[in-house]
Amino acid sequence: MGSTVTLATVVASTIATILIGAYGLRVARTTSDFFVASRSVRPMWNASAISGEYLSAASFLGVAGLVMKFGVDMLWYPVGFAAGYLILLLLVAAPLRRFGAYTIPDFAEGRLDSLAVRRLATGFVMLIGWWYMLPQLKGAGVTLRAILGAPYWVGVVGVGALITANVFFGGMKGITFVQAFQYWLKVTAISLPAVVLLMHYQADHSPRLTLPVPPVFQVDTSVRVRAGARFEVDASTPVRVTGTLDGHRYGAGGPAAVTLGAGGHTVAKGAVLTFPAGADAPNPVGQPNADGRSWSRPFNPVSDERSHPLFFIYSLMLATFLGTMGLPHILVRFYTNPDGRAARQTTLIVLVLLGAFYVFPAVYGALGRLYAPDLYLTKGTDTVVLALPGRVFPGLGGELLSGLVAAGAFAAFLSTCSGLLISVAGALAQDVFRGQVADFRRAAIVAGTVAVAFGLLIERFDINLLVGWAFAIAASSFCPLLVLGIWWRGLTAAGAGAGIAVGGGLASAAILFTMIAHPGPGWAEALLAQPAAWSVPTAFVTMVVVSRLTARRLPTEVGAKMVAMHTPETLGLGRNYRD
């Protein structure tokens, strides 16, 4: 891969990010500027910023990789990521903006008059924020390794330091411009190469992807093995080898010709295998490649490796539909709208922008099956977006396109991480420190350091799995708080606190158990691996039941708060419940 050009574009996009952040710095002056950009951001800017912040490593890299590996079922991820904004629009956007709080803990305290619920909410903001930051940092580590060959920790520490510095100096005003820029960079970086790739596919006489055959190498393909691997081939395959294969060292004086028998083989780190055009692509042991027919159909045998795929899809839908509103870095953006109407307009534009983006990852996933099937062997499907342009177009054109997607991937980590870091640092600064600009900066350093430390530990977990879990926790804790807090007068502090603790606690426990204990196949595994389907209803029921039981301790001024949240600003009945 053309690493000079790629490196140059990554550096260029990073410098652009810093410059735009610095431009914002001159505008940012007060604490209010830092936290919510003085609530003066126009809908188009705001929507670009929200989308820029939202399109993370999971969207930019993860979706395409999963589609390449598991097929059409994985498109439920982006559908859920986008549909979450429709639910947010229907239930939350305008009333929450009219309530006039900065963050979810502010909302919890203002709506329920309870410092205890505020603290609980702050705890979950930090949990969800950090959890969501981990897959981004992992994406950064993996990307830098893929394009530069750098060790995993370089990307994690580098991106972590960069965003911490950017947040430290720019605050949120800077970040609004940065994020808006990042959206347009990302959508360009994913769409332009995709269009060129599709033109190539057309010129290539559009090979059918849905035939019942396994993925096949289109051209002679050299695979450099970065980590030792065990793989299987279906039929005996002639290859040329440099390095250690099945315990033998080959290729002291040039690549040696070897015929791989059908079955399992072991290849050592650093070996180079060259497969001839027309050979079936090998697969890691235990992860068979789907044939094209079943790959292109819903609920194919490969994605069936989860115990109950239909349950998984529904649980994932619930997590993403309801979790979006509970992501701390997204919600804080809605306060930068001047009023409730603008909050609705912003959400509408966000849906347009996200829809325009999410058409493209599937293109990479499908074409990756055709043009980069070696990624199955190296378990590198997460990097298909980065790898594909270089595979299809050797030479400068391919290098430039590779550089463009690498810049887009970098934009994805930088923007999402910055947004999350602001939220976590904001929560720390307001609730643990004292809420001044200096505290916010101190909190940014603390939060960034913690994220990097954990980011170094989670390399073995799949990017989209981690993201799906963050959504599940958000849906089980903050979604009931927001929905009931906005629409139901009967919510009490005790009810809200119990619901957040039970729902968020159960979801977190189920996910931690899955991460540590790996339960065997069956309903237990299905229920624990994506808990939203039962943890979200549990949270709602807990909130309602406990609120009913403590109905005599309703928060003060519920009526006035309802008026403030639901009446248009033109009537002048709103009031800031921030303090």
Added chain:
Amino acid sequence: MSARSRRRRRAGPPRRTPLSPAASAPSAGASAPPGAGDAAAPDSPIDPALAARRVAVRNPRGRAARREPGERALTELAEQTEVGEVLLRSLTRAQLMLAVRIFTVFGCLLLGLPALFATHPGLADIRILGLPLPWVILGGAVYPLLVLLALLYVRQAERNERDFVEFIERS
């Protein structure tokens, strides 16, 4: 609650009464009733006549309600009288019902899909422009649908709010 607020509506906010010119002007000099004390305390340098005039300024609501249409309904809302509560509930119910309607359309179109795909594998053989139906739906067609539903919601929600504001200003 209901009796009190109805009384409020006829007599105006109760806290107004002790400050009404008739009650406070004669007594302002010597024995101010509790609640009116701040305006004209016994040792206050404020001239009784001036105090009376100032009270009149703090008390425009009752007359304004009769003169300016909308002011009264606005007061009901601001003070969460029973009428105000009914007004607000009419708005929140309209918005919530709108959200439920849009969600129902969304749910019918989208939430049924996984079950439909699971029970009718033949759907994957239908091709639109050469692409299998599930790819067309999940890879592209879903997004315009989401935008369309959002657009319908935003329009109707804003109309609900305009109607509400108009109603308040007329009443």
